[in-house]
Amino acid sequence: MPEVRFEVRWPDDSTSLCYSPSSTIRDYFNPGQPYSLKDFVRLSQAALTMASERVRQRYGYACSSAAQQLSEIERRAKDYETRADATVTVLRFE
Numbered sequence: 183m184p185e186v187r188f189e190v191r192w193p194d195d196s197t198s199l200c201y202s203p204s205s206t207i208r209d210y211f212n213p214g215q216p217y218s219l220k221d222f223v224r225l226s227q228a229a230l231t232m233a234s235e236r237v238r239q240r241y242g243y244a245c246s247s248a249a250q251q252l253s254e255i256e257r258r259a260k261d262y263e264t265r266a267d268a269t270v271t272v273l274r275f276e
Contacts (some may be wrong), residue, residue, distance in 0.1 A: 188273075219270055
């Protein structure tokens with residue numbers, strides 16, 4: 183199962199390199215496209231849950247790294263909740 187890293191730019195212009203255990207993440211995000219903070223979190227939840235489920239189907243257990251990445255995204259997003267115009271951009275996939 184091909185793992186994918188994806189770089190995101192947060193509302194404060196900092197960047198993070200995130201992890202997905204499956205290339206299914208590419209079905210949820212388009213590089214260069216800004217997403218509202220709420221949409222980014224929602225899509226990350228869907229994408230990383232799907233990726234973890236693909237691991238479960240193949241290996242018989244969920245991917246703890248996907249869960250950890252999602253937790254980190256949700257934690258980081260809380261820093262920007264008060265910004266009405268907060269956007270997150272997926273910069274690229276590796």
